[in-house]
Amino acid sequence: MGLKKLTWKGLLLLGVLALYIQGCTKIKLDAKDDFIGLQLYSVRDDMKKDPVGTIEKVGEMGYKFVETAGYDDGKFYGMSPTEFKKLCEDNGLQFLGSHAGQNLPSKEKWDETMAWWDAAIEAHAEADVKWIVQPGMSEEGYESLDGLKKYVEYFNAVGEKCKAKGIEFGYHNHDKEFTTEFEGKPLYDHMVELSDPDKMMFQLDLYWINHGGKDALEYFKKYPGRFKLWHIKDKTELGESGNMDFNKIFKHKNESGLQYGIVEVEEYNFTPLESVKKSLEYMGTTSY
Secondary structure, three states: OOOHOOOOOHHHHHHHHHHHHHHHHHHHHHHOOEEEEEHHHHHHHHHHOOOEEEEEEEHOOOEEEEEEOOOOEEEEOOOOOOHHHHHHHOOOEEEEEEEEEHHHHHHHHHHHHHHHHHHHHHHHHHOOOOOEEOOOOHHHHHHHHHHHHHHHHHHHHHHHHHHHHHEEEEOOOOOHHOOEOOEEEEHHHHHHHOOOOOOOEEEEEHHHHHHHOOHHHHHHHOOOOOEEEEOOOOOOOOOOOOOOHHHHHHHHHHHHHOOOEEOOOOOOOOHHHHHHHHHHHHOOOOOO
C-alpha cells in the first residue's frame, strides 16, 4: 500500500507501532542488570537459616544469577547440584559460578587435594556452572615469591582440570595481594604474569583493590582481557558510602575483559536482604 493511500487511522497505527518498537529497544539497551548477579556470601546468614526462601527473595529483587559461597562435599547449601540449580531457575536465576577451593597442598597431600578437586569440579559441572573461583590463599602465597610461584603452578593445574570440564577457573583478590610486594612489584602483578591465561582468569574485587591502594583502571591497561569477572562492592551497600567511583570504572569494562558483574555486600547498614536489594537498585542508576 502506498503512503498516499494510508488513512489517518493507518498512520496512527504505524506511529504507535514505531513507538512500541523504539520503547522495546530502549528497554533492552537500558537494562542495567542484564549481567548483574549476587554473591550469596552477601546473605550468608539467611542462606544458613532458609536457603529456599532466601533464593526466592533474591529472584524477586531482579538479580539475574547467583555465585555461591556454600559448596561442601558435593552439595550447595545442603542440596545436590541439580536441586540447587533447579531452585535458582524456578526463581528466575541462573547458577553461574561458585567460590570454592583448597589451599596449596604439600607433596604428600597433592594427590588427595587433586582428588578433592576432581569431585568438586564434577559437582559444579553437574550444575552447569561457568566458573569456579578460589577466594584467597594461605600464608605461603604471601611469604615469598617462591611460595607464590608454587601457588600459581597449583592454580594452573586446577585450571587445566576445570577447562577439561568446560569450566573456567579464577582467583579472587583481597587487599593483601596489592600491599604485599616481591622484588618491588605487587604480589598480584606477579600472579597475573605467572599464570597461564588459558587456565586461569581473575575475578577483580573493585573494593579490595581500591582499599589496597591500587587503581583498577591501571590494571585493565596493563593486563587487558584478564579480568572476566568483577565483584562490585563498597564498604557497605553500593551507593551508601560514596567511596567508589563506579561510573568511572564501568567505562572500561570492555578493556578489562568483563563478562559478568557480581554484587557483594559484606558490611551492612540494613538487613542483608535489604542491603543487597538497595545495591541492585543503585546499579540501575549507574552507567553500567
